[in-house]
Amino acid sequence: MATIERASTHRFEEHEELFIDTNVWIFDSGASDNTRKRDIYSKVLNSIRNARCKVYVDNLVVSEFVNLYSRLEARRLGVSGNDFKPFRDSKAFFPIAEEVSEKAKKILEVAELIESGLGTQDMVSILDDYAKGGSDFNDQSFVETCKRKKFKFLTDDGDFANAGIPILTENPRLLGAG
Numbered sequence: 001m002a003t004i005e006r007a008s009t010h011r012f013e014e015h016e017e018l019f020i021d022t023n024v025w026i027f028d029s030g031a032s033d034n035t036r037k038r039d040i041y042s043k044v045l046n047s048i049r050n051a052r053c054k055v056y057v058d059n060l061v062v063s064e065f066v067n068l069y070s071r072l073e074a075r076r077l078g079v080s081g082n083d084f085k086p087f088r089d090s091k092a093f094f095p096i097a098e099e100v101s102e103k104a105k106k107i108l109e110v111a112e113l114i115e116s117g118l119g120t121q122d123m124v125s126i127l128d129d130y131a132k133g134g135s136d137f138n139d140q141s142f143v144e145t146c147k148r149k150k151f152k153f154l155t156d157d158g159d160f161a162n163a164g165i166p167i168l169t170e171n172p173r174l175l176g177a178g
Helices: 022-029 035-051 059-076 081-088 091-110 120-131 137-149 172-177
Strands: 004-006 017-020 054-058 112-114 152-154 167-169
Touching: 004 172, 017 137, 022 035, 022 059, 022 091, 054 059, 054 091, 054 137, 059 081, 059 091, 059 137, 081 091, 120 137, 137 152, 167 172
Parallel strands: 004 167, 017 054, 017 152, 054 112, 152 167
Antiparallel strands: none
16 A cells, blocks of 8 residues: 655554665765754664664665765865766765765665566666656666565655655655655
């Protein structure tokens, strides 16, 4: 059943299986300047750990995390989007790369890295939906993974209001849709 529930008041149980979106990891890592969301999602992740829920990510989540975290840190140093690739190739990027790598490894200590299990037909369907506009390819892949594996999805992304999967969030836009 597709439900949208407030993550901070959800009573996590050991049998629950959760797929956690990139934005939650970004908030928890401190890469975002939004301290309110960082505090909320860090508490939610602690509740998940304490309940011993099964937590999953796939390579798309890790990839998004590495790329977004790197860009956020570069932006803090005044590097514009257009200058990011040359900056990434410079020695000045090494400390950021090390930090990002360590943060990503911490995710993998908590979450099991899984294969999405999506086949060619799933990808064709996702690409057909993507071609209609108004959707994000990775987001569609996350939804299909959650449907296929019967995961609850922890996210702060407001684009999932009509995803048709169980969602845990603190996003007011999503909570208003639930």
